[in-house]
Structure formats: structure tokens, C-alpha cells
Amino acid sequence: DAGVIQSPRHEVTEMGQEVTLRCKPISGHDYLFWYRQTMMRGLELLIYFNNNVPIDDSGMPEDRFSAKMPNASFSTLKIQPSEPRDSAVYFCASSSGLAEGLDTQYFGPGTRLTVL
Amino acid sequence: AQSVTQLGSHVSVSEGALVLLRCNYSSSVPPYLFWYVQYPNQGLQLLLKYTSAATLVKGINGFEAEFKKSETSFHLTKPSAHMSDAAEYFCAVSLDSNYQLIWGAGTKLIIKP
Numbered sequence: 001d002a003g004v005i006q007s008p009r010h011e012v013t014e015m016g017q018e019v020t021l022r023c024k025p026i027s028g029h030d031y032l033f034w035y036r037q038t039m040m041r042g043l044e045l046l047i048y049f050n051n052n053v054p055i056d057d058s059g060m061p062e063d064r065f066s067a068k069m070p071n072a073s074f075s076t077l078k079i080q081p082s083e084p085r086d087s088a089v090y091f092c093a094s095s096s097g098l099a100e101g102l103d104t105q106y107f108g109p110g111t112r113l114t115v116l
Numbered sequence: 117a118q119s120v121t122q123l124g125s126h127v128s129v130s131e132g133a134l135v136l137l138r139c140n141y142s143s144s145v146p147p148y149l150f151w152y153v154q155y156p157n158q159g160l161q162l163l164l165k166y167t168s169a170a171t172l173v174k175g176i177n178g179f180e181a182e183f184k185k186s187e188t189s190f191h192l193t194k195p196s197a198h199m200s201d202a203a204e205y206f207c208a209v210s211l212d213s214n215y216q217l218i219w220g221a222g223t224k225l226i227i228k229p
Contacts, residue, residue, distance in 0.1 A: 042221045042222060043160075043206065043222070045217070056216065091159055091160070093159075104162055104165065105160075105217065107159030107160040109157075109158055109159050
């Protein structure tokens, strides 16, 4: 398996623009997680899905952030409008859940977002 | 509430020396414990996990961690550091009832030649 795939790897945009980050989880994994990593706040869970259904979005910072999972092999994280404080590395991770017995998560390489 | 504390945001050791990265947790129920590693410009990768079987857990790349309930600790060790071990290491805890990992702040391991 190719692992978790994220695109783009790098995104530079201007304040106010819409940004869409994409993730393809490992085939067969039932859980998908979106994280944000910054120097100041470390690793933060934004939202996670089980079988394409959002389970917990309490980590989504504000209404400017939205996430969807239209099918088992694709998810998006959208920021509209973007702000400089959104600059971070965004990770997608997937997990097979109980199949591996525990919360073992497989991370993608991340998208480094810079908002100017 | 569950929490994870990693002592030391940066740890520096010489190549060939013992690596010790500290992790303490608080949990109201027996936890599941994890160590993840993040190499520069990469995503996190599972290093090892504690699942209440053996208290000494062996992971990849020669790392191991010991679960000590009396000390609420899950420290990560490696007998001899290698330059390729330079990375950031994250300790995490989860409960059985959900799939949210509670993450520590991370410890950056620096290897001196």
C-alpha cells in the first residue's frame, strides 16, 4: 500500500483565499484524522471520521474550517477565508481501528501551508 | 482527564550514548500508550505501543519503553544512539473507549557526533 497520501505538499496563498487540502487514507481503514502542527501549539486534532461520518469536530478552530469525507478513499479540509495564523503543517492520518486492536494511526507526509 | 507530559523539549546525547526520553501520563483507567517518531519534514510514524500485555515493549530501530504503573511513566530508551535517530519523539495515550490520542508536546532528540 502507498500509505496515506496528501496533496499538495506545500501551499502558499494570500490572506482571504480559499485553501483545500486533500487526503487519501490507506485502503480499508475506517478512521480518518486531520491534525494541525505548529511550533506554538504542537500537534492538535482538528476532526476525525469513522466510516466517512464526522465523529468529533471539537478541535476545528472556527467556522472558517470545514472537513468532508464524501467516500472511504477521499477527504478534504477547507479553510475559507484563510488567515496568516492558519499557517501550519496539516497532517492526515488513518487507522483501521479495532482491526489492529488499538488506536494505531498512520500519518501522511503533511501539507505545509503558508498564508501571507 | 487524561494528559501526557514529556520532560524536556530538547534532549541532546552523543552518538553511542544511552537515549532516555521521559513520558508521564495521567489516566483514570488503564491506558494504552504510544511512542511516535517524526523525522524532519515527514509525518509521524508509530515506534511502539503498550497494550497491557508485557510491561517492556520493544519497538523499531532498537527502541524500547517500559510501562511503570506505580510511577505513571512510559519512558523511551535506546542503549546506543545513532545519528539517524535525530528526530522529534511524541508520547501519546488513549483510552479503550475512543480513538482520540492525547499527545505530549514532543521531545526533539539531538545527536552529537
